[in-house]
Amino acid sequence: MNRQAFSLLLLTALFLFGSTSVFSEESDNEKAAKAKPKDRYQVPEGDVAALAKFLDGLMAYRPKTTDEILAYRQKARKAMESAADKILKLEKDKSSTAYRKAVSVKLQLDLPKLQAGTEQDQKQYYERVAKHIDAGKSFGQPDLALAYTTSQLIEQSGNEELAGEAYAKFGAIFEKNDDETLAGYGKMMSGVARRLVLLGKEMKIDGTTLEGDKFDWKAYRGKVVLVDFWATWCGPCIAELPNVKENYEKYHDKGFEVVGISLDEDRKRLMRFVVENKLPWACLFEDGVGTNHPMAQYYGVMGIPTMMLVDRKGKVVSMSARGGELERQLVRLLGPTDEAGGE
Numbered sequence: 264m265n266r267q268a269f270s271l272l273l274l275t276a277l278f279l280f281g282s283t284s285v286f287s288e289e290s291d292n293e294k295a296a297k298a299k300p301k302d303r304y305q306v307p308e309g310d311v312a313a314l315a316k317f318l319d320g321l322m323a324y325r326p327k328t329t330d331e332i333l334a335y336r337q338k339a340r341k342a343m344e345s346a347a348d349k350i351l352k353l354e355k356d357k358s359s360t361a362y363r364k365a366v367s368v369k370l371q372l373d374l375p376k377l378q379a380g381t382e383q384d385q386k387q388y389y390e391r392v393a394k395h396i397d398a399g400k401s402f403g404q405p406d407l408a409l410a411y412t413t414s415q416l417i418e419q420s421g422n423e424e425l426a427g428e429a430y431a432k433f434g435a436i437f438e439k440n441d442d443e444t445l446a447g448y449g450k451m452m453s454g455v456a457r458r459l460v461l462l463g464k465e466m467k468i469d470g471t472t473l474e475g476d477k478f479d480w481k482a483y484r485g486k487v488v489l490v491d492f493w494a495t496w497c498g499p500c501i502a503e504l505p506n507v508k509e510n511y512e513k514y515h516d517k518g519f520e521v522v523g524i525s526l527d528e529d530r531k532r533l534m535r536f537v538v539e540n541k542l543p544w545a546c547l548f549e550d551g552v553g554t555n556h557p558m559a560q561y562y563g564v565m566g567i568p569t570m571m572l573v574d575r576k577g578k579v580v581s582m583s584a585r586g587g588e589l590e591r592q593l594v595r596l597l598g599p600t601d602e603a604g605g606e
Contacts, residue, residue: 304338306345311354314346315361318368321346343368358400366395370409377416382425385417389429396436407437407445411452423459430563431456447555455563458582465577466490468522470547470558473534478522478547485575486520487596489584492559492569494526495536500568503585504540510589511544517597518575520544526567528553 303324307313321343326335350365357363370392377388392413399406410433418426430452437449468480468490489507493500511521521544527533533548549556558564572584572592581592 304334304342306342306349311350311359311361314350314353315364318343318346318350318364322368340372344372347372358398363395363399367405367409370395374412374416377413378420382422385420385422385425389413389417389425393429393432396433402437402440402445404445407448410437411448414452414455418455418459427456427459430459447560450560451563451565453563454559454561455565458562458564461562461571461579462582463578463580466571466573466579467561468524468547468558470524470556471549473525473530473537473546473548478545483520483522483573484577486518487514487575487593488573489519489521489589490524490571490573491521492524492526492564492567494554494567495533496527497567503568503570504542506586506589508542510593513590513600514593514597517600519593519597523547524556524558526554526556526559526564 303321307317321339324335324339326332347365347368350361351369354362354365370388373388377385380388392409396402396406396410410429414426414429414433417429434449434451434453434456437445438453440446440449468478470478472478491500491507493503495501507521511519523542523544523546525533525546525548527548528551530548530550533546536542537546547556547558562569568585570584570589571579572581572589574580574596580596581588584592
């Protein structure tokens with residue numbers, strides 16, 4: 264019974280039977296309602312608008328207590344899937360907000376299967392997401408989240424070829440968005456696609472040094488270069504510095520160089536750190552951009568330290584030149600030092 268029908272019934276009862284018994288019955292109903300709260304996971308039997316509103320409410324809901332969390336884990340997925348299925352069955356306009364919301368929810372619910380699936384499963388899921396994104400006329404953060412998470416999970420599964428395809432496709436779409444945030448993530452995704460195929464290829468670096476000079480990447484041709492994306496606020500980056508300095512001292516005379524690309528925002532703090540720690544190599548820095556440094560975006564650097572090693576020909580030979588891997592590569596490319604040879 265909807266609210267209008269109940270109100271009409273109440274007014275009729277008041278008119279026919281007087282107020283006492285009716286208000287007594289209403290009070291009993293109120294008590295019953297308080298004793299038995301509405302089930303937020305009960306999928307409505309209404310129209311598309313009601314189902315879409317139900318989905319919005321459930322997606323926005325954040326359980327707090329232990330009981331609420333347990334109930335959410337047990338009931339939310341089934342309720343959202345049921346509501347989405349009903350919308351897809353009832354809504355004839357496949358371009359409508361409600362229809363696209365339902366498709367998005369179905370795709371999100373299938374995300375956990377993505378990492379565990381075969382390469383064929385991943386390909387099919389990616390194609391479903393691509394079809395959904397391609398059909399959109401405008402995009403919001405939920406679309407971005409779906410596209411990015413899909414690409415990232417495929418990458419984490421080890422299927423870098425398909426991940427690169429996904430990052431490239433979605434990046435090209437979102438980087439054209441009028442929303443600066445979406446466009447920024449789109450550029451980053453395009454950068455990840457570029458980074459995933461960087462091994463064995465020449466690396467492009469440009470920008471401004473901490474001292475304010477234009478960086479000359481060509482001057483490093485013929486050297487083995489560690490390109491280190493880092494920041495003074497990054498604990499793992501700082502922890503890696505002694506290893507980099509040690510290898511720099513051992514292999515610099517043999518042709519080893521380091522180029523730091525700082526994702527700091529505070530020039531003075533960075534300058535002070537470089538001086539206090541006596542870092543002898545060039546460091547690129549751009550005022551006010553922080554993690555949005557052009558080179559970080561260009562190569563889709565989403566976590567630091569990211570340390571790439573470039574050989575004498577300018578080609579990337581390692582995408583993770585950290586710890587012992589750095590010296591292993593330097594021995595291979597430059598030969599052992601007297602110290603290394605005597606061990």
